[in-house]
Amino acid sequence: MILNQRFIELGEGYGDVYELCELIKSNSDRLHRTFILSSETHSGHALSLAAAFEPANDGKFMPIYICREGIIQQNTIKSKRRLLFEETAEKVGSTPAVIELKNSSVFAETELFYQYTIGILRINKLLPPLR
Template sequence: MIQRFIELGEGYGDFYELLELATTNKERVAAFVQFETTLNNQKRASLAVILHPATKAGFMPIYYCREGISIKEDIESKRVREFRELGESLQKRVRQLEVRPSKDFAEKELYEQYLIGVFRVNHCLPPLNW
């Protein structure tokens, strides 16, 4: 099975596109993931929706918005709240993970491979079928 990230961006429009992808593919949603990191001494969140493969081709897309949401200890972000509420409405709990920042990696593809490993270890993604 091929598990690949599809980055949408970090803006509001990208976030609402992520929600729309989950809503229109609700029967395919495998997981909602919020992964947090510290970037330039500020806590940042990325949000991802993992979909089950659509066909026997075995392509499992992971749509995500990378490090675009500021996390403050005493204030819940509106985007994080909406993401959690959508997960609850689709009967999927949002899994929260702490990860390294993308700037620690020389290439975006290396960061995404790192995330796939973290997601597998935390059972957000199924193991590879050999």
């Protein structure tokens, strides 16, 4: 039974992507799914990298770790951070779902962006409904 799904924000830099990849590797048995969330900006597409994990032990909390909009992609060439994330996910058997979203700057608060994103992921059956 999952009672709560929440984003846990990491930073936007290389070190943060490495941390997210390490979380995926060290918790591969709990990995639910990986995501590449894309949004349009005036200078290209802003990419967020995220990984959702099953609740720990008897917990009812599903964490979703995210590096929010730290990668700006202006063309079809994938950045090194995106490639690292995709390779790590594939090594543990996960193909990242690519989802197009509104940019977080559209929302008055970051928490509203996260509620919107969880709703989109649930509607597309990429996250389980709360039970």
